[in-house]
Amino acid sequence: MPSDLYKTCKFCGGSSLISFEASERMLGMGGTFDYSECRDCKSVQLDQIPQNLADYYSRSGYYSFLPLVQSGFARRVFKQIRMNLLFATNAKAFEPSFGYWLKKLAPGFHSKIADVGCGNGQLLYELYASGYTDLHGFDPFMEKDQVINANLHLRKQRIEESESTFDLIMMHHAFEHMESPMETLQACFDKLNPGGKLLIRTPVTDAEIWKEKRELWVQLDAPRHLVIPSVVGFERLSKAIGFDLYEVLFDSSAFQFWGTALYEQGFTLRPNLVDELYSKEELVSLDEKALLYNKEGIGDQVCFFLTKPI
Ligand SMILES: [Zn+2]
Numbered sequence: 001m002p003s004d005l006y007k008t009c010k011f012c013g014g015s016s017l018i019s020f021e022a023s024e025r026m027l028g029m030g031g032t033f034d035y036s037e038c039r040d041c042k043s044v045q046l047d048q049i050p051q052n053l054a055d056y057y058s059r060s061g062y063y064s065f066l067p068l069v070q071s072g073f074a075r076r077v078f079k080q081i082r083m084n085l086l087f088a089t090n091a092k093a094f095e096p097s098f099g100y101w102l103k104k105l106a107p108g109f110h111s112k113i114a115d116v117g118c119g120n121g122q123l124l125y126e127l128y129a130s131g132y133t134d135l136h137g138f139d140p141f142m143e144k145d146q147v148i149n150a151n152l153h154l155r156k157q158r159i160e161e162s163e164s165t166f167d168l169i170m171m172h173h174a175f176e177h178m179e180s181p182m183e184t185l186q187a188c189f190d191k192l193n194p195g196g197k198l199l200i201r202t203p204v205t206d207a208e209i210w211k212e213k214r215e216l217w218v219q220l221d222a223p224r225h226l227v228i229p230s231v232v233g234f235e236r237l238s239k240a241i242g243f244d245l246y247e248v249l250f251d252s253s254a255f256q257f258w259g260t261a262l263y264e265q266g267f268t269l270r271p272n273l274v275d276e277l278y279s280k281e282e283l284v285s286l287d288e289k290a291l292l293y294n295k296e297g298i299g300d301q302v303c304f305f306l307t308k309p310i
Helices: 073-089 122-129 182-191 208-216 231-239 255-264 273-275 281-298
Strands: 017-024 030-038 044-046 113-116 135-138 146-149 150-154 167-173 191-205 244-250 303-308
Touching: 017 146, 017 208, 044 244, 073 122, 122 135, 122 146, 122 150, 167 182, 182 191, 182 231, 208 255, 231 244, 244 281, 255 273, 255 281
Parallel strands: 113 135, 113 167, 135 150, 167 191
Antiparallel strands: 017 030, 030 044, 146 150, 191 303, 244 303
């Protein structure tokens, strides 16, 4: 009897799943990985996590943890003025390049903020330089705990292990690397203060490029991506946990097209090939196509904005 009969969707709990195979393409390591797609909510999950999953990270540079780049005093003053202007005017011109999503969250400068899967902590550092004072990074894969300064601590642990609770928790392309979306969302819920906000940025299977190209889709990223929700699947799970999902913002880029095209042509993920494959005009039109896809809700990644009700 196929084991598929006993599997359930990690997002909606549905038991009708379609199996498909994918291989590792970013580095060209190949192999065959069994994934399942839920017939009901259309989310995708890896059936069995390979025992040597770490090998698929170590060669990719995922955890190479580039050194943190710090800003001088003058640069920090500039960044603080810019952030204050952003909140005062809401003008696009003041959006920092690291986070257009920040405007929607508009956390106070003394909010307690956590970044789950923070890597080298660069994003939190940018928030520090912009005036934020209570910043906490979590990443079990970092070498050791680091106190960057009085306002910014990085910890080699999971957020579940922290004794603090937060006003804002963020996960930037970390959610899809975690085995249990239910446990991940529950941990965020438990660690948020009432009224606190959660930002999750992840690929989604609402993507037109996924429907068209299936296992060649660059953000399927077998076997590193363990779960990829659909918007509907994510909404159901987050609701079941008690969250209010108040906004879904598609923010996909031309990467979905050229990354997938590289795989389709048998290449590994080599961004330097892009200029050979596409003219400047073609790349501009791919950017425009991505914007259109985002508007239509068929781009390949989103920002989920959630609150924990008071
Ligand atoms: Zn489902």
